[in-house]
Amino acid sequence: MELNQKARVRFAPSPTGALHIGGAHTALFNWLWARHTGGTFILRIEDTDRERSTAEYEQTIMDGLRWMGLDWDEGPDKGGPRGPYRQTERMDDYINIANSLVDAGKAYRDGDAVFFRVPRGEQVAFEDAIYGAINVASEKASVNTDGSVKDIVMIKSDGMPTYNYAVVIDDHAMDITTVIRGEDHIANTPKQILIYRALGWTPPHFAHLPMILGSDKKKLSKRHGATSVFEYNDMGYLPESVFNFLALLGWTPGDDLEIFDRELAVGKFELSKVTRKPAVFDMKKLDYVNQEHLKSMRPDDRLKAIEPFWRDMKLPVDKYPAKYLEESLTLMGGRGKTTKELAEFSDYFLDFDAVKSRYTAEDITPERRAALKKFFASALDRLQPEEWRAPRLEEFAREWCETGGASLKEIAMPMRFALSGRKVSPGVFEIAELLGREECKTRLKHFDFA
Numbered sequence: 001m002e003l004n005q006k007a008r009v010r011f012a013p014s015p016t017g018a019l020h021i022g023g024a025h026t027a028l029f030n031w032l033w034a035r036h037t038g039g040t041f042i043l044r045i046e047d048t049d050r051e052r053s054t055a056e057y058e059q060t061i062m063d064g065l066r067w068m069g070l071d072w073d074e075g076p077d078k079g080g081p082r083g084p085y086r087q088t089e090r091m092d093d094y095i096n097i098a099n100s101l102v103d104a105g106k107a108y109r110d111g112d113a114v115f116f117r118v119p120r121g122e123q124v125a126f127e128d129a130i131y132g133a134i135n136v137a138s139e140k141a142s143v144n145t146d147g148s149v150k151d152i153v154m155i156k157s158d159g160m161p162t163y164n165y166a167v168v169i170d171d172h173a174m175d176i177t178t179v180i181r182g183e184d185h186i187a188n189t190p191k192q193i194l195i196y197r198a199l200g201w202t203p204p205h206f207a208h209l210p211m212i213l214g215s216d217k218k219k220l221s222k223r224h225g226a227t228s229v230f231e232y233n234d235m236g237y238l239p240e241s242v243f244n245f246l247a248l249l250g251w252t253p254g255d256d257l258e259i260f261d262r263e264l265a266v267g268k269f270e271l272s273k274v275t276r277k278p279a280v281f282d283m284k285k286l287d288y289v290n291q292e293h294l295k296s297m298r299p300d301d302r303l304k305a306i307e308p309f310w311r312d313m314k315l316p317v318d319k320y321p322a323k324y325l326e327e328s329l330t331l332m333g334g335r336g337k338t339t340k341e342l343a344e345f346s347d348y349f350l351d352f353d354a355v356k357s358r359y360t361a362e363d364i365t366p367e368r369r370a371a372l373k374k375f376f377a378s379a380l381d382r383l384q385p386e387e388w389r390a391p392r393l394e395e396f397a398r399e400w401c402e403t404g405g406a407s408l409k410e411i412a413m414p415m416r417f418a419l420s421g422r423k424v425s426p427g428v429f430e431i432a433e434l435l436g437r438e439e440c441k442t443r444l445k446h447f448d449f450a
């Protein structure tokens with residue numbers, strides 16, 4: 001099938017803002033298609049809006065793509081055989097080709113602007129890989145609000161090319177095989193096809209991606225909260241989760257598989273399987289996807305993801321060996337929907353002050369306290385450092401409770417509070433093991449349990 005040739009696809013953002021969710025979604029699907037077909041992913045910067053385009057935004061867009069793991073093969077920073085990759089660097093082409101269309105009688109000048117003369121009586125038909133057959137009369141391709149034919153501006157009076165014109169010149173120059181972009185561009189496609197036709201060029205394939213809706217079923221916008229991909233990083237979402245989650249907006253690898261990595265997505269991705277049904281951006285789903293990725297990560301990768309959050313919380317990360325920190329996170333056993341949450345939930349492994357700020361031991365009655373003191377005294381006395389292991393500790397606690405007629409819970413609960421300052425935590429004996437005998441002693445003593 002022709003659509004399955006090695007694709008040359010492009011992501012063509014305007015550097016007038018950060019990489020937002022819609023842009024990241026489009027970039028992702030282009031990247032998937034390029035990688036799936038063993039083709040080329042191109043980054044093109046559409047910077048003809050001189051007022052709003054900035055070098056900083058261009059940089060944040062690139063940083064955002066890198067954060068998502070979407071590497072490009074050709075682009076303004078990398079160059080490539082079909083450059084330039086910034087529209088403002090292709091001005092001569094836009095002007096020369098516009099002049100040739102004027103000479104051919106297919107376009108005309110009006111003042112400093114150049115207009116494309118929309119032909120009458122033609123049919124514009126194309127097969128969208130996602131939306132199917134689309135067929136428009138040329139008179140309907142570009143219309144005024146009253147429905148009359150509206151010639152298409154190619155060059156504005158300030159000398160700059162318009163989007164609908166420049167995109168044709170660029171996609172042709174860059175030998176793009178498939179244009180993959182948001183469905184809001186479906187209405188522009190017939191205009192662009194008419195320009196291809198006037199130039200005697202074959203248009204690329206088109207694939208328009210479904211609209212993304214907020215949970216209120218309205219088109220996703222700033223009203224729905226975070227828009228830049230970096231805000232998701234700050235909120236504690238992993239790039240692999242955002243990747244996974246965005247891929248699910250309009251596509252699924254099948255077999256009810258929801259959690260996957262880049263490699264699997266690349267292998268299974270099919271443009272023809274993308275749905276045109278609007279996709280809902282569901283934060284609960286993103287939480288779920290993120291939690292699953294956090295659970296299945298390699299311990300060293302997980303530590304790398306959590307570390308910046310611990311540092312933000314001013315926890316003394318450098319005091320501990322990586323192994324200890326990795327183990328503390330492994331022990332958390334999938335708790336925490338975000339890296340941020342996981343960092344917070346696990347703070348007591350790094351800092352006793354965090355425990356003290358949460359727990360004051362006030363709810364333990366004096367009688368109970370006396371019993372606990374006896375227990376911890378004998379545990380600390382009888383268990384040597386090398387015996388300070390979860391199974392041994394638990395065994396010891398069980399025996400002690402049996403003998404004294406207490407329940408294990410009576411011991412475990414205050415111990416959990418004293419060690420973690422939390423009501424919910426991993427197994428208290430596992431925490432005790434990882435913290436070590438000395439640290440446990442310090443904490444228990446502080447709360448007057450030992």
Ligand code: GLU
Nearest residue numbers: 012013014046167181185
């Ligand atoms: N700069 C355009 C946009 O961001 C590109 C559209 C296209 O891919 O053709 O909407």
